[in-house]
Amino acid sequence: MRSSQQAPHRGRSGETLAIEYLVEAHGYRLLQRNYRCPGGEIDLIAYDGPVLAFIEVKTRSRRWQGAAWEAIDGRKRERIRRAARHFLACHSEHARASVRFDVVCVFVNSGGFEYQLLRDAFRDE
Numbered sequence: 001m002r003s004s005q006q007a008p009h010r011g012r013s014g015e016t017l018a019i020e021y022l023v024e025a026h027g028y029r030l031l032q033r034n035y036r037c038p039g040g041e042i043d044l045i046a047y048d049g050p051v052l053a054f055i056e057v058k059t060r061s062r063r064w065q066g067a068a069w070e071a072i073d074g075r076k077r078e079r080i081r082r083a084a085r086h087f088l089a090c091h092s093e094h095a096r097a098s099v100r101f102d103v104v105c106v107f108v109n110s111g112g113f114e115y116q117l118l119r120d121a122f123r124d125e
Contacts, residue, residue, distance in 0.1 A: 080101060
């Protein structure tokens with residue numbers, strides 16, 4: 001978990017905060033945001049070194065809302081997997097990359113932001 005010292009700004013979405021966190025703190029290289037296809041949607045697609053990460057972003061304003069992975073049930077994971085397969089089929093330049101499914105939870109509170117990154121949160125079965 002990492003806390004940010006900056007105060008929250010209204011209008012900055014959880015996805016925008018997650019991008020800043022992933023790029024600045026972890027060196028991810030963003031390829032696409034909000035990839036949609038008939039089978040599903042992926043919030044962020046980015047490279048983490050040589051690994052292509054399909055990333056689900058969850059934003060929470062209260063801790064009682066639960067952890068990020070608790071909100072991603074089997075149906076949601078399958079929609080993300082389908083969208084990832086679609087992306088790879090349509091973007092052959094990425095087809096040989098190692099693939100991973102990550103989850104980022106952004107906790108927004110009066111003191112700033114906290115982030116939780118789960119690399120390899122689930123697998124493509």
